[in-house]
Amino acid sequence: MLHCPRKSMRATVYSGIFLATGLAPALALDPTGDWRVADGIANIRVEQCNGSIWGAVSWEQTPGGRDEHNPDVSKQNRATLGMPILIDMKKKPGTDQWEGRVYNAKDGQYYGSTIKPIDPDHLEIQGCVLGFLCGGETWTRVAAPIPPSPANSMAKGPAKMPKTVASKTTGSANPAARMSGPKQAAADPVGDICLLPDIAGFPH
Numbered sequence: 001m002l003h004c005p006r007k008s009m010r011a012t013v014y015s016g017i018f019l020a021t022g023l024a025p026a027l028a029l030d031p032t033g034d035w036r037v038a039d040g041i042a043n044i045r046v047e048q049c050n051g052s053i054w055g056a057v058s059w060e061q062t063p064g065g066r067d068e069h070n071p072d073v074s075k076q077n078r079a080t081l082g083m084p085i086l087i088d089m090k091k092k093p094g095t096d097q098w099e100g101r102v103y104n105a106k107d108g109q110y111y112g113s114t115i116k117p118i119d120p121d122h123l124e125i126q127g128c129v130l131g132f133l134c135g136g137e138t139w140t141r142v143a144a145p146i147p148p149s150p151a152n153s154m155a156k157g158p159a160k161m162p163k164t165v166a167s168k169t170t171g172s173a174n175p176a177a178r179m180s181g182p183k184q185a186a187a188d189p190v191g192d193i194c195l196l197p198d199i200a201g202f203p204h
Contacts, residue, residue: 029096029117034058034143044085044139046115046123048148049194053098053115055086056193069108080105082190084198089115102127149194 031053034045045058057080065080087110089100095116102113102125113127121141193199 029120030145031098031115031117031123032146033141035123035139036142037139038137043142045143045146045190045193046086047146047193049199052100053086053089053091054084054193054199056084056190056196056199057081058188058190058193065105067105067108069106071108082193082196084193084196086113086115088202089113149192 032046032048034043035055036043041061042057043059044055046053046055048054060081063081066076067078067080067083068076070076070078083103083105085103085105087101087103089098091098097114097116099112099114101110103110111127113125115126116124118124118138123139123141124136125139126136190196
């Protein structure tokens with residue numbers, strides 16, 4: 001009986017050591033935010049929409065791109081800016097990975113894909129995207145994680161982007177403003193991707 005308090009105290013001390021030395025369970029990494037693809041030709045905005053992860057083109061190095069290789073003739077003239085790339089990705093239980101599909105605008109085809117944050121500022125992608133990614137690639141964060149969209153609660157009207165979505169290095173909420181080269185418009189032409197027709201109208 002006299003040894004029980006000592007054991008309890010020892011367990012408490014050990015728990016404190018785990019917390020103090022950083023051995024406590026790590027927080028899950030967040031895949032949402034704006035990410036620059038490896039060769040810098042586009043930014044992809046990743047957001048949680050209705051329980052799934054989606055990604056859409058939020059900035060492109062060469063403006064005015066069209067989805068000309070889409071096998072659906074009615075979509076061949078749609079702009080690549082705002083076009084969904086990561087499609088309805090679901091979290092794998094017990095992991096920091098999401099599985100779903102990616103759209104490859106180079107051939108107009110969908111492919112199986114996996115995304116996984118490897119640290120707070122890098123996202124690993126497996127699949128074929130826009131023709132510049134077939135196999136695997138690492139994207140670099142250019143804007144902070146995005147809270148779940150108001151559209152998830154069937155919000156009416158346009159949703160405002162969170163004021164906290166900003167670069168760690170510049171504080172700008174507009175990822176295009178941080179890109180090198182010609183100046184980009186200050187306005188965000190894409191906004192909340194959950195409100196894009198191709199995503200909002202997706203069957204859930």
